[in-house]
Amino acid sequence: MGGARKRSKDKLSTWDWQVFCKDTIEGEVIPSCFGSGGDITYLDWMFSAWGWTLSVALLSLVVALAFGSLMGILRTTPNRGLVFLGNAWTELFRNIPLLVQIVLWYHVIPSLIPVLQGIPSFLLVVAALGLFTSARISEQVRAGIQSLPRGQSMAGLAMGLTLAQTYRYVLLPMAFRIIIPPLTSESMNIIKNSSVAFAVSIAELTLFAMQAQEETSRGIEIYLAVTGLYFISAFSINRVMHFIEERVRVPGLIAAGGK
Amino acid sequence: MILNLDFAFLTPEVVSGYVVKGLIFSVQLTLVAMIGGIILGTVLALMRLSSRPWLVMPAAAYVNAMRSIPLVMVILWFFLLIPLLSGKPLGAEMSAMITFTLFEAAYYSEIMRAGIQSIPKGQVGAGYALGMTYGQTMREIVLPQAFRNMLPVLLTQTIILFQDTSLVYAIGAYDLLKGFEIAGKNFNRPVETYLVAAAIYFIICFSLSMLVKKLQQRIAIIR
Numbered sequence: 427m428g429g430a431r432k433r434s435k436d437k438l439s440t441w442d443w444q445v446f447c448k449d450t451i452e453g454e455v456i457p458s459c460f461g462s463g464g465d466i467t468y469l470d471w472m473f474s475a476w477g478w479t480l481s482v483a484l485l486s487l488v489v490a491l492a493f494g495s496l497m498g499i500l501r502t503t504p505n506r507g508l509v510f511l512g513n514a515w516t517e518l519f520r521n522i523p524l525l526v527q528i529v530l531w532y533h534v535i536p537s538l539i540p541v542l543q544g545i546p547s548f549l550l551v552v553a554a555l556g557l558f559t560s561a562r563i564s565e566q567v568r569a570g571i572q573s574l575p576r577g578q579s580m581a582g583l584a585m586g587l588t589l590a591q592t593y594r595y596v597l598l599p600m601a602f603r604i605i606i607p608p609l610t611s612e613s614m615n616i617i618k619n620s621s622v623a624f625a626v627s628i629a630e631l632t633l634f635a636m637q638a639q640e641e642t643s644r645g646i647e648i649y650l651a652v653t654g655l656y657f658i659s660a661f662s663i664n665r666v667m668h669f670i671e672e673r674v675r676v677p678g679l680i681a682a683g684g685k
Numbered sequence: 686m687i688l689n690l691d692f693a694f695l696t697p698e699v700v701s702g703y704v705v706k707g708l709i710f711s712v713q714l715t716l717v718a719m720i721g722g723i724i725l726g727t728v729l730a731l732m733r734l735s736s737r738p739w740l741v742m743p744a745a746a747y748v749n750a751m752r753s754i755p756l757v758m759v760i761l762w763f764f765l766l767i768p769l770l771s772g773k774p775l776g777a778e779m780s781a782m783i784t785f786t787l788f789e790a791a792y793y794s795e796i797m798r799a800g801i802q803s804i805p806k807g808q809v810g811a812g813y814a815l816g817m818t819y820g821q822t823m824r825e826i827v828l829p830q831a832f833r834n835m836l837p838v839l840l841t842q843t844i845i846l847f848q849d850t851s852l853v854y855a856i857g858a859y860d861l862l863k864g865f866e867i868a869g870k871n872f873n874r875p876v877e878t879y880l881v882a883a884a885i886y887f888i889i890c891f892s893l894s895m896l897v898k899k900l901q902q903r904i905a906i907i908r
Contacts, residue, residue: 521890523848526862526883534876614753621755625854632757636855645765653754653762660753 445644446472446651453642468638468648475634476655482551482630483620483659487613489556494563499593501564502571512564519561524622528554532626551623559616566608570601603674610667614660621656631655694872695881703871707864710778714860715847718785722846723839725786726793731823733798744794751791757855759788764856777858781850789846796838800831837901844893848886861885 446469447459461467466474493515501512519527531554536542542550574597582592624633635652639645732744751759763784768774775783804827812822832839851862862882869878 517891517894518887521848521887521894522883523851523862523886525851525854526879526886529862529879530883534879537876618753618755621757622852624757632755632761632855635758635761639761639765649758649762649765653758656755656758657753 441647442644443647445642445647448642450641468642471638472631472634472648472651472655475629475631476659478548478628478630479617479620479655480659482548482555482623482628483617485552486555486559486620487616489552490559490563490612490616493557493560495567497560497564498567498571499598501568503589512568516561516564519557520565524555524558524619525625527558528622528626530554547626548628551626551628555616555619555623559612559619562612562615563609566605566612567601570605571597573604574600603676606667606671606674610664610671613663613667617656617660617663690877690880691874692877692881694874695868695877699868699872703868704861704864707859707861710859711847711850711861714778714781714785714850714853715843717782718789718846718850719843721786722789722793723797725790726795727797727828729790729794730797730801733794734801748791748794751788752795756788756849757852760784760852760855763787777853777856780856781853781858785846785850789842792842793839796835796842797831799838800835801827803834804830833904836904837897840897840900841894844890844897847893848890851886 444455447455447457447467449456449461450466450468450471452465456465456467459467459469461470497512497515499512500508501516503509522530528551531550532547535550536545578596578600579592582596583589587595620630621632623630624636627633631652635648638648642648729744729748732740733748735741754762760781764777764780767780767783808826808830809822812826817825850860853860854862857863865878865882866875869875872878
């Protein structure tokens, strides 16, 4: 027990950042820290994992925005059937844990729908994360549209616009501006949630962290680096969304600027 | 080929042998993290709202750090760090309890902060004017109202927490999902077990969220 404590203190007090320069197979330190000729270092591996994390997150965000907006809009239409469809969609994807949804897409859906069997697992995870997030975005889009005064859609319809035109030219331009802040946090959530893809062996950052920790026993250094990359990713998204928010702001409206 | 499902192997014996143990752990983990998280979260919220910078800064840093790291990474961090710091290995189940309590505290603290801020300042002033100490004002006046106003949000967060407990998969703790997974492997019926697992999570979370909605309406009427 005493010995264990001493050892663990040694482990905590000494850093070994060279672990990232090690070759992943031979374990030897490569001076340039980047492998060449097919060999890769842990640093190479980590950057490739970062690429997977960003790809999964950004593609899922596109899927989530498309389905989330559609379902959110349906929930505010006068048609009861469409409202029910939007509500059912949202409740279904919101009430099953993300991990379970990813596992379903990966293990269950291809065996139930044979057409999907050839699809790479990367795309299945994108579908899972995208649809999971679409439920949350649909909530925000619905709330954004419903926060507009009822008179706006009435005015649009009274002027002879069709329902679709009323949404396109009157409601959505304002609603999307209003929900930029919650969309920002949802976009940051999607970076964090992409970590769950480790469970189906997508080579993203969390899986890298687990495997590299096991191979090198340098968990703290590796976890710190991975945590830092998640932080940078989420923060960049935050800045991009802030930039969009400023660009699309309508002067004179509180809702458009948040200031 | 398409619908070759067979749920017959899920007899009561199989369910009680594989699944119940996991369900009990998932519920236990949720309850521990909820109670511990709300208590710790309330303390963090009070720290952030105090007028002393040395209380505000660490609490804000803690909450922001926890909220910007993926939960899976937090689970892995604690699983790595707790044995290093305490000098003895801790089981995945115990590690998960500690991790979830500390992690959820950050989220509950944001809810409690909003709840405390929703109470008019005059009430705090009234408490002091009556000769109450800070602790008494908080305990007797502010926190009961904040807690009550925020009850629906706290419960919604708890539903999310229950869903998130499935992520203990990362450190191999035996939870509801794991129980189904092992049953699926042993009977070579993974598709069926995953479907049932999803259905059970859905039923639990959907009915809880309906209850929260009811509660929200009742609270709204009384006020």
